[in-house]
Amino acid sequence: MKYDLLSRRVLLKRIAALGILAAVELLVPACAVGNANTNANTIANPGSQTALSGDVIDLTISEQVFHLDGRTGMAMTINGTIPGPVIRLKEGQQATLRVTNRLKEDTSIHWHGLLLTPNVDGVPGVSFAGIKPGETFTYRFPIKQSGTYWFHSHSGGQELSGMYAPMIIDPIEPEPFRYERDYTVMLSDWSFESYETMFSNLKKDGGYYNFQKRTIGEFLTDVRRMGFWPALQNYLMWDRMRMDPTDFADVTGYTFTYLMNGLSPTGNWTELFRPGERVRLRLINAASMTFFDVRIPGLTMTVVQVDGQNVQPVVVDEIRMGAAETYDVIVEPVDDCAYTIFAETMDRSGYARGTLAPRPGMSAEIPARRPRPLRTMADMGMSMEGMHMGDVKDAHGGKTMPEVEHTGDIQKMKPSDNDPHRGHMQHGSGTPPVQDRHEMPAMDAGDQGRSRIPGAEPVKHGPDHHGPGNQMVAEYSQNRMGEPGRGLENSGRRVLLYTDLKSLAPYPDQREPEREIELHLTGSMIRYMWSIDGKKYSEAPDPIPFRYGERVRLTFVNDTMMEHPMHLHGMWMHLENGAGANLPRKHVVVVKPAERLSVAVTADALGPWAVHCHLLFHMDAGMFRIVEVLE
Amino acid sequence: MMSGTGSPGRCFARLFAVACAFLLGDGIVVPVIAAPPWIESSMTPIQSPVTGTIPNGKAVVGSTVSKVSATIGPSAKQESTRSKFSPPDNWPAPVNDQENRLFTLVDVLEYRPKTGAGQGTSGYRWDVEGWYGGDYNRLWFKSEGQNNSAFKAGYDVDFQLLYGRFIQKYYDIQIGGRVETQSFEGRGVTRGLGVIGIEGLVPYDYDFEAALFIAENGAVSARLSFTKDLLLTQRLILQGRFETNAAIQRVEEFTTGSGLNNLEFGTRLRYEIRRWFAPYVGLSLDKSIGETANLVRQDEGDPSQIRFAVGVWAWF
Numbered sequence: 026m027k028y029d030l031l032s033r034r035v036l037l038k039r040i041a042a043l044g045i046l047a048a049v050e051l052l053v054p055a056c057a058v059g060n061a062n063t064n065a066n067t068i069a070n071p072g073s074q075t076a077l078s079g080d081v082i083d084l085t086i087s088e089q090v091f092h093l094d095g096r097t098g099m100a101m102t103i104n105g106t107i108p109g110p111v112i113r114l115k116e117g118q119q120a121t122l123r124v125t126n127r128l129k130e131d132t133s134i135h136w137h138g139l140l141l142t143p144n145v146d147g148v149p150g151v152s153f154a155g156i157k158p159g160e161t162f163t164y165r166f167p168i169k170q171s172g173t174y175w176f177h178s179h180s181g182g183q184e185l186s187g188m189y190a191p192m193i194i195d196p197i198e199p200e201p202f203r204y205e206r207d208y209t210v211m212l213s214d215w216s217f218e219s220y221e222t223m224f225s226n227l228k229k230d231g232g233y234y235n236f237q238k239r240t241i242g243e244f245l246t247d248v249r250r251m252g253f254w255p256a257l258q259n260y261l262m263w264d265r266m267r268m269d270p271t272d273f274a275d276v277t278g279y280t281f282t283y284l285m286n287g288l289s290p291t292g293n294w295t296e297l298f299r300p301g302e303r304v305r306l307r308l309i310n311a312a313s314m315t316f317f318d319v320r321i322p323g324l325t326m327t328v329v330q331v332d333g334q335n336v337q338p339v340v341v342d343e344i345r346m347g348a349a350e351t352y353d354v355i356v357e358p359v360d361d362c363a364y365t366i367f368a369e370t371m372d373r374s375g376y377a378r379g380t381l382a383p384r385p386g387m388s389a390e391i392p393a394r395r396p397r398p399l400r401t402m403a404d405m406g407m408s409m410e411g412m413h414m415g416d417v418k419d420a421h422g423g424k425t426m427p428e429v430e431h432t433g434d435i436q437k438m439k440p441s442d443n444d445p446h447r448g449h450m451q452h453g454s455g456t457p458p459v460q461d462r463h464e465m466p467a468m469d470a471g472d473q474g475r476s477r478i479p480g481a482e483p484v485k486h487g488p489d490h491h492g493p494g495n496q497m498v499a500e501y502s503q504n505r506m507g508e509p510g511r512g513l514e515n516s517g518r519r520v521l522l523y524t525d526l527k528s529l530a531p532y533p534d535q536r537e538p539e540r541e542i543e544l545h546l547t548g549s550m551i552r553y554m555w556s557i558d559g560k561k562y563s564e565a566p567d568p569i570p571f572r573y574g575e576r577v578r579l580t581f582v583n584d585t586m587m588e589h590p591m592h593l594h595g596m597w598m599h600l601e602n603g604a605g606a607n608l609p610r611k612h613v614v615v616v617k618p619a620e621r622l623s624v625a626v627t628a629d630a631l632g633p634w635a636v637h638c639h640l641l642f643h644m645d646a647g648m649f650r651i652v653e654v655l656e
Numbered sequence: 657m658m659s660g661t662g663s664p665g666r667c668f669a670r671l672f673a674v675a676c677a678f679l680l681g682d683g684i685v686v687p688v689i690a691a692p693p694w695i696e697s698s699m700t701p702i703q704s705p706v707t708g709t710i711p712n713g714k715a716v717v718g719s720t721v722s723k724v725s726a727t728i729g730p731s732a733k734q735e736s737t738r739s740k741f742s743p744p745d746n747w748p749a750p751v752n753d754q755e756n757r758l759f760t761l762v763d764v765l766e767y768r769p770k771t772g773a774g775q776g777t778s779g780y781r782w783d784v785e786g787w788y789g790g791d792y793n794r795l796w797f798k799s800e801g802q803n804n805s806a807f808k809a810g811y812d813v814d815f816q817l818l819y820g821r822f823i824q825k826y827y828d829i830q831i832g833g834r835v836e837t838q839s840f841e842g843r844g845v846t847r848g849l850g851v852i853g854i855e856g857l858v859p860y861d862y863d864f865e866a867a868l869f870i871a872e873n874g875a876v877s878a879r880l881s882f883t884k885d886l887l888l889t890q891r892l893i894l895q896g897r898f899e900t901n902a903a904i905q906r907v908e909e910f911t912t913g914s915g916l917n918n919l920e921f922g923t924r925l926r927y928e929i930r931r932w933f934a935p936y937v938g939l940s941l942d943k944s945i946g947e948t949a950n951l952v953r954q955d956e957g958d959p960s961q962i963r964f965a966v967g968v969w970a971w972f
Contacts, residue, residue, distance in 0.1 A: 131748065150743060150750035181752060224752075226931070229759050229971065233931050240887040264861040267826065493825045494791060551826060551857060554791050561753040561791075568741045633741040635750065647753035653741050 076113035076193070077104075080121060084109070084134065086156075086178075087127040091187065091215075093282055094289050098217040100187035101128060101178070107287045108211045108311065109176075109190030116171040116197045122164040124156060131155035134164070135179040135594075136192065137349060138333055138612035141166040143632035146594055148179045151635050151651055155180060171196035172333025173307040173351045175211070182220020182313075185641055189213060189311040194333070201529060202329045202338070204305040204355050208296045212319075212346070212368050212377050214281040214312040215289075224642055227275055231550035234277040237374060237397045238269060266497070268586060270400040271372075272550060273511070275587075275642060276314040278375025283315065285368065285379040293388060294379035300361045304381060305329075306354050310346040313641040316371035316588060316615075317346045318513065321364050321381070322392055326354035328521060332611040334597075335529035342518035345371065345510050347590035347615035349639040352521075356381070363387040371512060371588075373397040398512030404586055406486070406499025406619030474605040478524075479580060480504035480621030481603075491559030491584065495547035498584045499619035506602050510588070510617060523602050526609040532599065534627045535606055538578035541623075542569060546616060546638070546648065548585045554646055555585075555638065561647025568653035569636075571628035579636075580623040583616045589643065590615050593652070595634035598624035613639055628654045759971065760786035763883070764897075764924075766938065766967025768804075779804035781965070787820065794820045796830055806942035807901065807918040808911060809957025810839025816851055827856030834869060840909040841955060847871050847910070861885075877903035877912060888925075893934070895969075897922040906947060911955060913947020926969045938965040 084103050091100035091107060103109025114120055126132045133155050135147035145164045149155035156162040171194040178188035191209045216223065226233040239260065247256040263270050288294040298304050306326075310317055320326075320343040328339045330353035344352050346368075358364055363382035370376060373394050380388050483501040491498065506523035513520045548555040558565070571577055579598065581591055590613045597610035601623040608625065616622045637649040764783035781802040787794040796818040803811035818832030830853040837846040853867030863883045870876050881899040888894055901917040924938035940963045944952050949959035 148750055150747045154744070154747045179750075224755075225757055228757055230931060236890045238887055238890060240889055242889065261860065265859045267857050267859065267861055493822050496825055549825065552791050552822070562751050563749065563754045568739050570739065637751075645752045647751060649751045649753075651741065651750075653739055655738075655740065 076111040078113040078115075080119065082112060082120070082122050084122060084124045085127055086124065086132045086134075086188065088129075089187075093215060094291055096217060101132075101183045102187050103134075103190050107187040107215075107284070108213065109188070111190065111209060112176070112192045114168050114192070114194045116168055116194055118168050120164070120166055120168050123161050124164065125161040126156040126158050129158055131157055131180055132183060132188075133178055133180045134176050134188075136164070136166075136174070136176045137592075138172075138174040138351075139166070139192075140169050140595065140597075140630065142630070143595065143634065146634070147176075148594065148635050151594075151633050168194055170194060170333065172330055172335075173209070173309065173353050174333050175309050175311055175349075175351065177311065181645075182224070182641070184311075185214075185216070185220050185223075185313040187215070191307065191309055193307065201335060202305075202355060204303040206296070206298055206302055206304040207307070208304065209286070209307045209309065210294075210366060210379065211286050211309045211311050212315075212317050213284045213287075214276070214315045215284050216276070216280045216282070218280050220641075223276060223280070224645065227553045227642060231275070231553045232269060232272070234275065234279045235269070235271060235372075236277065236279050237372065238271050239263075266405075267551070268400075268405075268496070269550065271397060272400070272586060273372035273398060274315060274370060274374065275553075275640070277372055278370065281315065281375060283312075283317075283368065283370065283375050283377035285366065285377040288379070290376060290378040290391070295382055295385065295388070296379070297385065298358055298381055298383060300359050300383060301357070303355050303357050306356060306366070308344070308346060308352045308354060310348055310350050312348050315348065316590075317368040317377065318371060319344045319346055319352075319366070319368045320392075320518065321356060321366050322389070323360075323362075323364050324356045324358055325519075326356055328525075329353050329355055331526055331609060332613065334610050336609055337527040337529055337607070339521060339525045340519070341521040341525075343513065343516070344521045345513060345615075347588065347613060347639070349590055349592055349613045350611075350615070363389040365389040365391055367392050369394060371398075371510075373512070395512070400511065400586055400618065404511065404618035405497065406501045406503075406584075474527075474607065475603050476601070476605040476608075478504050478506065478603040479578065479601050479623035484582075484621055486582075486584070491545065491547045491556075494549055494552070494554040494556050494561065495559045495584060496549040496551065497586075498545075499582065502582045502584075502619055502621035504622060505617045505620040506600075506622065508617065523600060523615075524604075526600065526602060527604040527607040528609045529607075531606040532597075532608070532610060534576060536576040536627075538576045538625050540575070541578040541580055543580045543582060544636075544650070546581055546583045546585055546589050546591070548587070548643070548646075548648070550586075553642075555643040555648040556646075557648055557650050562649040563647065565650070568633055568651040571626070571652055571654045573628055573631055573654050573656045575628050577626050577628060578623050579626055580621060581614070581616045583618055583620050583622075586618045588615055588617050589648070590639040591636065592639045593624075593626065593634065593636045595630045595632070596626050596628065596654075598626055600624055630654055631656065754790060756788060756790050758786070758788045760784065761971040763969060764967060765969070766936075766965040768940075768963045768965045771962075771964055777804050779963070781805065789820075792822045794822075794828065796820045796828070796832070804957070805963075806920075806944050806957070806959050806961040807948070807952065808838055809952050809955035810842075812836070812838035818851060818853065824856075826858070827854055829854050830867070836910070838910060840911065845909045847873075849877075858882075871907070875903065875905040875907050877901065877907075877917075891928040891934075893926050893928060895924045895926065895936075897924065897940075908951060911944075911948060911951040911957075913945075913949075913951060915947065916945050917948040918942065918944040922965075924965070924967075924969070932971045934969045936965075936967055936969055938967065939963070940965060 086103060089100050089102045089105055091098050100107055124134050133147045133149050143152050145166050146152040174192040176190055176192050177184045191211055244256060244260060282289050285294045308319060325340050325342055328336060328341060330336060332351055346352060358381060361383050363380050366379040366381060368377040378391055481504050483503040486498045486500050489498045509520035509522060545558050547559045583589060592613045598614055599608040599610045600614060601608060614622060614624060631654050633651050633653045636652050637644045762784050764781055766781050768779040768781060770778040783800050785798040787796045789795055798816040801813040802808055814834055814836040816832060816834040818830040820828040820830040823829050832851050834849040834851045837844060849869040849871045851867050851869055855865040858864045866880045868878050879901050884896045886894045899920040903912040903914060903917055906914045920940060920942045922938055922940035924936045926934035926936035928934040942961045942963060944959035952959040
């Protein structure tokens, strides 16, 4: 590391620069920059970050000027900062949160991942009417859980405009891990374009923000690499399907500046440690439209909590974070040098960055960005054999497809634009028969910890009844939790997999689900339509009923070419990842392209709850449903 | 399958725990080290007071597993329970998925300077279309205009207003009316036509537009066009363009012969300064055919032209 070569003058300059930045970024909350200047010689106790706590907490929503890297825009903020203040509560307490709306439009706050009653869940149109301008809405609920959560607006584009903040709930029982420092790392995406402009751009040109499309130059490179015919075939195949293999993020670094605790990469959010200390980082992806690949070069991360829930520790180098997921990791920097917290976007068009340093003003190298990945046949639920795809690097590629009907012919993708059966059948919930339900093994405590993963074997898609708003169907869908995800294969780094997650102790409801509800995630980049079972929310507003007390399996089948972070309000999703009695529970699950992913839900919360994709524009385009728990 | 993976699974978990303990010293209290939780019979979760009391639940580890009985849709067993969810009228919709939008694409808007000998005078050409509406239903408008072209010796301008419905994932089927006005032998002529058309994206990513026109007097004509974008760089884009017209009847004053009327092959190289705005230069090979060529000549036009063009491509 270079820091010890720095002259005193340079160091002073850097410290001065940090100070200026702190002054410029007025909207950044104290917790984001404050400690860097004060903690130089003190050991911070976990929880010493500036936070709001207590029995009654007041929040004010207002419009504010936001400065970022020399540009100025308008933001919507919680208590005047981006992110808003950290709310720190105690498990078991009664929370009273009074939210005052000083905007010119309705607003709302949704407490993401919290177990509460529907009337305080904060989703306009599902839980309540929203908060009118000038009104104060009081949320009152008991805190029944602990861990790292966050809260955000559920109204229009307000989340994109800065309305998000961490919520940390300290447990009653001591936590099963120890650390000396406790820092919240909230990642987000900021644009000076308005929500309306961005949504409209995407509706008119789905590739509007993608400046990493394949060009003639890349084609020539691929010709040299793969040979002329294979390269040509590959390009023609994607053209033939009217798909873009470079579509990894609908909104990219072209318009987004990626923030860490409200600071841009130039702002370089910095926190301090003493070599040998254990630092807990509460990673929260509060981005509206962005997946982040988070790593700290030089350090491994021990994942101890996921979505606020304790898990058996997993040591990894990198974590792919879907929108709205949270991961608590512990790092133990032993060297007296700075470390970069590097959160590269999944499409590689940008990054958020911060620093862990022994002293203020230090920084470490920013890693080079990796090339943007490409979709493959496996992401379409098609056979990969026989395809001349020189760049297929899917570690699991060979077994993505079953051994049946292998011709390698791309015709085998559902020719969905001339499907003769369309419209013949009532769609229902979009549920083709589950083929292997009888194979469900008994799962009891005596079983040695592993259980069957639903969708472990490929499942053939039935006829395409998803209508014109869905471009294709995954002919075969299969569970892909054991894959690191596109762009992270063969990196040599240990990437966290969903199959790594095991709850620290089993949760009480160990029932096998009594029934299964299959939801197909559908969409079309042609018109930027996103839906479930081919229907936008407005076309299918009726709630999906759950019986109170039942254990139900929710199976997501992703018929699109993009990852979708699916969020269920009000109840935990127990990720059926093969962990036996120790299924981890989550509030957001990332469903990969062509993946079939199941969660078990204990329907223990009466009332209507939203289930939706947590990519803001996907949700607002219609990838949204209501489930209703009925007695 | 289960028994096969059980033992390695446990080993792996133990290994893992040991690795973690090693890494973090005594910092992490891993219950797995003492006794793997799945062999304990009376377990309490670390922090789940809410799921601790499960209504109707058999919350006992190791209880008999009920077979998955209903797998088809949520309504299968739900007939007796009725939804209580009826949001009051003053509640907004939770999402914004029905918004109408206005879109205009200026695909061609160009000046065609006079070139070389025998090419007549300079000319212009435009091809604009757009819509107002949602995802499925749209009101389309289209306009084309040209002068001194290989197809129209004087000027020709048309305007269409159409209802479009999204079908088959990639196409809009369109129906509506068209007004066309052009000069013929020095005077202006105008006609109204009915239109039925289709446009969309065909395999291999070609934008495709086809329309059948029926004039007031029953004359039938048709137009077909394809365009395709080739990315030289992220912003420098070569558009290939093909357009042709055909008619059943000869309509002298609209310079259309019976059969194939004309062919137009063009390339336009644009630079997207913004995603929605790009100046371009282009080259177009335009040719009228047979009877149509004779009519163009009769109207003192040149039925076979190679035209250079400069223009702007834009949408908003």
